[in-house]
Amino acid sequence: MTDLLEPRAIGRDLARRDGVAKVRGTATYAFETPVEHPAYAHPVQATVARGRVTAVDTSAAEALDGVLVVLTPSTAERLASTDDAELAVLQTDEVGFRGQLVGVVVAETSELARQAADLVRVAYEERQHDSVLSVDRDDLYAPEQVNAGHETDTAEGDVGAAMASAAVALERTYSTAMYHNNPLEPHATTALWDPAAEVPLTLWDSTQGVHPDRATVCRVLGLEERQVRVVCPYIGGGFGSKGTPHANVVLAAMAARALPGRPVKLALTRQQMFSLAGYRTPTIQQVQLAADRSGRLSAIAIDVVEQTSRIKEFAEQTGVPTRMMYASPNRRTTHRLAALDVPVPSWMRAPGECPGMFGPEVALDELADELGLDPVDLRIRNEPEVDPETGKPWSSRHLVECLREGAQRFGWADRPAPRHRDGAWLVGTGVASSVYPTMRQATSTARIRYADGRYVAEIGAADLGTGTWTTLPQVAADALGVDVDDVEVRIGDTEYPIASVAGGSSGLNTWGSALVVAAREFRGKFGRRPEDGDEATGDVDQAAQDEDHAAYAFGAQFVEARVHADTGEVRVPRLLGVFACGRIVNPRTARSQFVGGMTMGLSMALHENSVWDPQVGQVANHDLAEYHVTVNADVGDVQAHWLDEHDPYVNAMGSKGIGEIGIVGTAAAVVNAVHRATGVRVRDLPVTLDKLLTGLD
Amino acid sequence: MKPFAYARPGSVAEAVRDVAAEPAAVFLAGGTNLVDHLKLGVARPDLVVDVRTLTSREISDLPDGGLRLGAASTNSEVAADRRVRERYPVLAEALLAGATGQLRNTATTGGNPLQRTRCVYFQDVTTACNKRDPGSGCSAVGGYTRHHAVLGVPAALPDPTAPETCTATHPSDMAVALAALDAQVQVLGPAGERTIPFADLHRLPGDDPSRDTVLEHGELITALDLPPLPAGARSAYRKVRDRASYAFALVSVAAVVTADGPGSSTVRIALGGVAHKPWRATRAEQVLRGGPLTEDAVRAAMAAELAAAQPQPGIDGGNGFKIPLLTRTVVATLRELVEATR
Amino acid sequence: MDAEITLTVDGAARTLTVDTRTTLLDALRERLGVTSPKKGCDHGQCGACTVLLDGDRALPCLALAVAHDGAEITTADGLAADGELHPVQQAFIDRDAFQCGYCTPGQVCSAVGVLAEVDRGWPSHATEDLTADPQLTHDEVAERMSGNLCRCGAYVNIVPAVQQAGGVQA
Structure with missing residues (x-):
């Protein structure tokens, strides 16, 4: 048990501290860092999907007046570590995917850099590439583990036997598309290499974690951490793609090192982001459910096939939520990968849970249909007493309450009959559950100093738009027992104490815990009447950590979908979610997190699809005109509510993390609603109108 | 982007002369498509001649009761013009269904119909494309065909290596409405002025997919004339797309219906998102001429129109869905227009 | 090829030299240090760079700076130029x-x-x-x-x- 902070600032509806800077546009993002006399870098990318660079002719580029540096695989510095093939930039002639970096040009202006990059002539020995994901491939393999250290496969009981003997057995294949994070701020870095300076390398980088970013850059470049500073006060969205540094960061550092004393700015173009900034793998999910007539599950299984890049493995943990979500004596989850000539997949908002709650949550809806049960009731009937995966009790689990409250708020009981028609529109409603594990990272330190009558807390944390600038002061204020206005928090700089990545919805849980320890240390040392300059630090590993409970946030999402009876166009006028995520630190920023996740889930359901072209070997629709993300007109009434959940086990704030759960389950709820409206079950995302036409009159 | 010279001459005539004299010269108006293409390397001019402030921005009444839209009038201004909204709703609706407020404030009457295809391969200079790089082949065959043509293409899977192969579509919404309105294009060129019926402005790929229109080098659109519609005519534009806004059409329909008498009407139909040019559905119009606009009649007319359609197989199922979708969208659009005329 | 232009940005006249290729957005961000308009796509597909150009909302990423010599531009920062938020x-x-x-x-x-x-x-x-x-x-x-x-x-x-x-x- 953890002693929960007495909430005074926590729970208050405070406006964002960075609000004025953001509405004026004066908040400074990485590329915009004011520096003296910057140079501009533009990458050169491979135009074959597999092969070898045989020659690079840089003469035309170098002949341009104003071109400062051209780096190629044969002229670039040798990196200290090439273990991570994604980050082994310009270290080899081998081309592992189309769009891979094969050079960079630095010039006096961005126009020149781009022109010169176009003039770099690269010759290739092209080889046959292989980039088609399929369950029928004979080279699928089981990775040693999947993302976040989860086991690749799990099994309990005998799913096959349960399927054979069940009253109802359902076996379906679902697929999710390839998705690109596409934060609005492109991946960008301003880099300065000044060998004579005390800290020779400074990276103003758009990153979800300045310290992890620095650690990786140091490893790759062979530098000591004291030689590198990473700064990122504001980040224009990341959703995971800026959680680990990608090749562009290394390239920016290399470009700067080739031009000592001169700051170099490098921003990926939107098009380049489709091959260099990570993405969510497409998944194929074979789901099995067995149940008795009352809807009680006797088996649940998911066998996942997904892709990774041949040059580097990333295994999305898609099957993981099926291990703990519902009760069933017989269970199986497996992950198999195809290693293809494709860009390197990576984190995208709720890796694992987001795609992994698509297939099973649609399958439950199909099962409810077969059984003639209400899909809300079906879920409630399979509520597990303890965590089915570990056998541990829950720290708190209020999925049933979320379903019930959501149903009540949404008006679920009055849901229209199947294929209900309202004018030109067919109307249906659907539901799905949400889940996300409650995590806390092992490393983070906060420093609290008293200065000029105020408390200044420093930690290298990140605000991706999550509200960290605003919420950490609330935690610190309650930990110190002072007014929130008397607390200033500084984040986003490796000059501050080490902080974990803003990922896994663990930011506030981790950094807040460190702040609470620091505040305790501070009060222990200096009491209630500190003097200027008094200072204390606290590490997250000194905070109480519960190992005896399974900790997850839960939620339920309800959707009203409308499908045009003539054209099949889909509209979602209503999305309603109820979440149980422990204590909410700031209802204003929290609501935005939930609603934002649900909106991204809607986007996944209806629009997003990185169309892989196996002929060319790249994403065909690699820009924001053709890779559709939801626009304002697609969004109607989106409501997020939460239960007043008290969890004494998770951390001193009682918070569970809210950044990712909003995107989990939304797409399934949309599919389920569209099925109710049209009778068409779309098992392959996105739900586009062409998939519905056959079901319309 | 390669370097280019920029010129803003003193008159339209001078601008035409400047472009005509330089083979690698282009006109610049709003720039929403040209600047895009300069960055992508799709357009590589040596000289950019700015006509944005040279051509007329006026929207004026014509003696025959029609309207003249000056080439520099913006898409926003035309869509907001009271006369357009009242007399040519199909045009206002088409304009408002296209792009976004910001883009419509910049894009012009002269430029919009000349925007080029959004075919993803055309826009990516690292892939083969006969339109951008004649003779290089067509990457779209068997590829990402969702936004590609089903009409005016010779086969379901044309030869990707043939220099004439191109399945791109024309992306403009405005142009579809103009095709249905029988607009006239006023052009100034090195050889003087000429008027081109809008339906003849755009061309099919034929043996030269690099050419979108019949305009010769140096010819500039100075205005578009809208002839008056018959009394009692109703018109509408219906766009079907993958997002509720800010997306190019999968299919679109511009329709003008005039009741000739009881149980008889004249219909004009133009289709967007399905061909290399705004597609005037003349066969369907013929079938429907003089008859009642029942849903069965419209379906039969569309069956005639689409008899030669060639769905393009490709990724994610190709674009065969456009064929039933076109019929359904035309049926729905005409149904609403007929109900409105009752 | 370079050209000298004058822009009025958030009320202040600024004279600068641009490449004919320089977009209005890059002129603002990279030449004048006016970074309130953001670059999200550089192709008119996201709207992040929206400014008021001669009074109307427009996308400076799709405008050549040289073609807008004399233009008046208001950015979000300029909307609060007197310190008071719009x-x-x-x-x-x-x-x-x-x-x-x-x-x-x-x-x-x-x-x-x-x-x-x-x-x-x-x-x-x-x-x-x-x-x-x-x-x-x-x-x-x-x-x-x-x-x-x-x-x-x-x-x-x-x-x-x-x-x-x-x-x-x-």
Whole structure:
């Protein structure tokens, strides 16, 4: 048990501290860092999907007046570590995917850099590439583990036997598309290499974690951490793609090192982001459910096939939520990968849970249909007493309450009959559950100093738009027992104490815990009447950590979908979610997190699809005109509510993390609603109108 | 982007002369498509001649009761013009269904119909494309065909290596409405002025997919004339797309219906998102001429129109869905227009 | 090829030398250090760079700077030039109509443009009766603001913020 902070600032509806800077546009993002006399870098990318660079002719580029540096695989510095093939930039002639970096040009202006990059002539020995994901491939393999250290496969009981003997057995294949994070701020870095300076390398980088970013850059470049500073006060969205540094960061550092004393700015173009900034793998999910007539599950299984890049493995943990979500004596989850000539997949908002709650949550809806049960009731009937995966009790689990409250708020009981028609529109409603594990990272330190009558807390944390600038002061204020206005928090700089990545919805849980320890240390040392300059630090590993409970946030999402009876166009006028995520630190920023996740889930359901072209070997629709993300007109009434959940086990704030759960389950709820409206079950995302036409009159 | 010279001459005539004299010269108006293409390397001019402030921005009444839209009038201004909204709703609706407020404030009457295809391969200079790089082949065959043509293409899977192969579509919404309105294009060129019926402005790929229109080098659109519609005519534009806004059409329909008498009407139909040019559905119009606009009649007319359609197989199922979708969208659009005329 | 141009940016006249290739957006961001307009796509596909160009909302990423010699540009920063936030900006803070903040200056400029366009009686795709004056309904605002992508998903707060700034109780 953890002693929960007495909430005074926590729970208050405070406006964002960075609000004025953001509405004026004066908040400074990485590329915009004011520096003296910057140079501009533009990458050169491979135009074959597999092969070898045989020659690079840089003469035309170098002949341009104003071109400062051209780096190629044969002229670039040798990196200290090439273990991570994604980050082994310009270290080899081998081309592992189309769009891979094969050079960079630095010039006096961005126009020149781009022109010169176009003039770099690269010759290739092209080889046959292989980039088609399929369950029928004979080279699928089981990775040693999947993302976040989860086991690749799990099994309990005998799913096959349960399927054979069940009253109802359902076996379906679902697929999710390839998705690109596409934060609005492109991946960008301003880099300065000044060998004579005390800290020779400074990276103003758009990153979800300045310290992890620095650690990786140091490893790759062979530098000591004291030689590198990473700064990122504001980040224009990341959703995971800026959680680990990608090749562009290394390239920016290399470009700067080739031009000592001169700051170099490098921003990926939107098009380049489709091959260099990570993405969510497409998944194929074979789901099995067995149940008795009352809807009680006797088996649940998911066998996942997904892709990774041949040059580097990333295994999305898609099957993981099926291990703990519902009760069933017989269970199986497996992950198999195809290693293809494709860009390197990576984190995208709720890796694992987001795609992994698509297939099973649609399958439950199909099962409810077969059984003639209400899909809300079906879920409630399979509520597990303890965590089915570990056998541990829950720290708190209020999925049933979320379903019930959501149903009540949404008006679920009055849901229209199947294929209900309202004018030109067919109307249906659907539901799905949400889940996300409650995590806390092992490393983070906060420093609290008293200065000029105020408390200044420093930690290298990140605000991706999550509200960290605003919420950490609330935690610190309650930990110190002072007014929130008397607390200033500084984040986003490796000059501050080490902080974990803003990922896994663990930011506030981790950094807040460190702040609470620091505040305790501070009060222990200096009491209630500190003097200027008094200072204390606290590490997250000194905070109480519960190992005896399974900790997850839960939620339920309800959707009203409308499908045009003539054209099949889909509209979602209503999305309603109820979440149980422990204590909410700031209802204003929290609501935005939930609603934002649900909106991204809607986007996944209806629009997003990185169309892989196996002929060319790249994403065909690699820009924001053709890779559709939801626009304002697609969004109607989106409501997020939460239960007043008290969890004494998770951390001193009682918070569970809210950044990712909003995107989990939304797409399934949309599919389920569209099925109710049209009778068409779309098992392959996105739900586009062409998939519905056959079901319309 | 390669370097280019920029010129803003003193008159339209001078601008035409400047472009005509330089083979690698282009006109610049709003720039929403040209600047895009300069960055992508799709357009590589040596000289950019700015006509944005040279051509007329006026929207004026014509003696025959029609309207003249000056080439520099913006898409926003035309869509907001009271006369357009009242007399040519199909045009206002088409304009408002296209792009976004910001883009419509910049894009012009002269430029919009000349925007080029959004075919993803055309826009990516690292892939083969006969339109951008004649003779290089067509990457779209068997590829990402969702936004590609089903009409005016010779086969379901044309030869990707043939220099004439191109399945791109024309992306403009405005142009579809103009095709249905029988607009006239006023052009100034090195050889003087000429008027081109809008339906003849755009061309099919034929043996030269690099050419979108019949305009010769140096010819500039100075205005578009809208002839008056018959009394009692109703018109509408219906766009079907993958997002509720800010997306190019999968299919679109511009329709003008005039009741000739009881149980008889004249219909004009133009289709967007399905061909290399705004597609005037003349066969369907013929079938429907003089008859009642029942849903069965419209379906039969569309069956005639689409008899030669060639769905393009490709990724994610190709674009065969456009064929039933076109019929359904035309049926729905005409149904609403007929109900409105009752 | 270089050209000298003068722009009035947020009320101040600025003379600068640009490459004929330089977009208005890069002129602002890279030559003048005016970074309130953001670059999200550089191709008119996201709206993050939206400014008021000679009074109307427009995308400087698709404008050549040299073609806009003499232009008057107002950025989101310039909307609060006297230190007082524009009502749209205040409404965005009140409604938490942003998260990461990167699309926000463009959203703000776009919203200012939308309010002016509605005042002028300009219709939109969401306008039911083209011959009537449009109102600041949810659907009208959502359609008109659809040229500004927000990846954080703040749309549901942006619409009431624009309505609030337009004097409509939402």
